[in-house]
Amino acid sequence: MTVTIKELAGRAKVSIATVSRALNNDPKVKPETRDLILSLASQLEYKPNILARNFVKKKSNIIGIVLPEAVDGFFTEFIRGIGEVACASGYNTMIADTHKERTIIESINNFSARGVVDGIILMAPSLTDRLKNALSRCEIPVVIISGSNDLEEYDTVGIDNFQGAYSITDYLIKSMGYKKIAHITGPALNADALDRKAGYLKALQDNGLFVCEDWIIDGDFTVKGGQNACLRLLSLPEKPEAIFASNDMTAIGCYKAVESFGLKIPDDVGIAGYDDVFVSQFLTPRLTTVHVPIQELGRTSAILLTQRIKEGKKFQEGILKRKHIKISTGVVVGKSCKFHD
Amino acid sequence: MTVTIKELAGRAKVSIATVSRALNNDPKVKPETRDLILSLASQLEYKPNILARNFVKKKSNIIGIVLPEAVDGFFTEFIRGIGEVACASGYNTMIADTHKERTIIESINNFSARGVVDGIILMAPSLTDRLKNALSRCEIPVVIISGSNDLEEYDTVGIDNFQGAYSITDYLIKSMGYKKIAHITGPALNADALDRKAGYLKALQDNGLFVCEDWIIDGDFTVKGGQNACLRLLSLPEKPEAIFASNDMTAIGCYKAVESFGLKIPDDVGIAGYDDVFVSQFLTPRLTTVHVPIQELGRTSAILLTQRIKEGKKFQEGILKRKHIKISTGVVVGKSCKFHD
DNA sequence: CTGTTAGCGCTTTCAC
């Protein structure tokens, strides 16, 4: 049978309380008894029953990560960032990615049952009312991955989408000399996508460029969506000189579309992306994009979350202010854009 | 305060046992009382204490996934495959990827503490004695991701590395007409890598081709390793016509090396890989490689594991035979190899 | 159909 502290107590001729203390490095136990118990424990291959311990401590030591469906490029690094911090603080990570068996709301509800996880890191395309509602009945700390500015009541960690989009558009204009720059947006309700679009528009405006509505096409952050949008742009009577895609997947779609048109990047049209996912460095020509330090995003959110968990009640009661951390991004100069006069 | 079944019992004027039954859809409870309890539960926003339930049931409903460090391309799809099956069976998934804070062995030990997870899916580069030792003291079912044939005593799910390597080498020879085919291996102790090399050798032999030792260079499954190995191959007095890289990352390294030599793929040298990771379809030219259905690998391993968990003791006592499932792979014809006579 | 009761293995007061 499995060894319990009771068993150890019997063999060591002490009480279970003492065994428990020894196992938890309570300084109050006499060194001799402590050593006796510990050696006995390893000899009998005692393994604490985590379930029992968690139960009485009301803690699972697990961080829940809720992810949307399409985060291919991010996934690995993001999780690794969280994982490293979590592990260092004694936490495990539980992933709830979205797929045909489960929605984001279901994942949140699943996690907010008492005891499943101690805290949640949520990456959602947008905070719908239903989602906010689900979050409101969640009694554990939640950190939301979002660069949005209108989430006052939540802790957020996000990349500065506006700044990144502004930077690369400004780069395309000032350094590359482009004047006719199109934009393929992300999903209509996606907060990141909206900020990127806003950054793009502001950069055009600040540089005194005309905003042509025909050059702003809806995309959906996917390769297919980018490809379709780009085909439309290339079919326009007045074609843009460069296309700023709202993310790298969309940019990849542009590569396909441009190729199918028999055109060359960057000679015939410049392409820029956003995210600098793993793939981007292997594209030919190397994609000019905005580098997002995804692992740092994961790390930072995990640090914030573990801190909130430690603060416990004090925080949940709303005594402490919510934090909004922005991680800034930088332009990665690739070869998919070239000087244009 | 948090609502417990006791609270519900009080309000519904029934015993806690009845509440527990109602909550667990026990058919024995009278419909009226059941409805009363359920409506009361939702009204009071009762959430079961999972920790308590798990404790008495001795089940965490979590599947542990142990991953090595460098599985970039696999990660997403593999986890998603497991996640879908797990979710459908009511399990959550916990990931322990390897990083500077944690080794594979530590992850296994962490998971084998009673109660953390109900079963483990392990992907390890190789089964060292220390690892086998850690597994032997693990009292929960483990499914190992491996195509190796000498793991009789474990349940395994793996891709058929030998068959895949044989197929693509045979394709290079028969369909593409290459006769001088080099190979860049994976890590020396990696079972997958060894099988791939074996498949390569057998295909050469079956086609009556001479095996040139100079054309077999050590790699390590990384881009950098592939690049270095390829540079050596291209510097050889007698260069190979094509290179079969043991995985796609290695093949990507070859692309870099070939480019730095001012040569063209596939005109000057053909390149083939293994895995068909997400990136491969975006390389220029598209990589010819072996497609590994990674998501299916995850799905299959999760199905096997949940089955083992259900079998419980019966299985652990060794009454049932271990299963060894092989998932076969197919050649993806890209544009990185061309007919050569 | 429902209630009573005995735990599950551990932590943690409170005495000694």
Add this chain to the structure above:
DNA sequence: GTGAAAGCGCTAACAG
């Protein structure tokens, strides 16, 4: 320093 004992919230016999 150590022990006795309460109890965490729930499930699962067993008894009615």
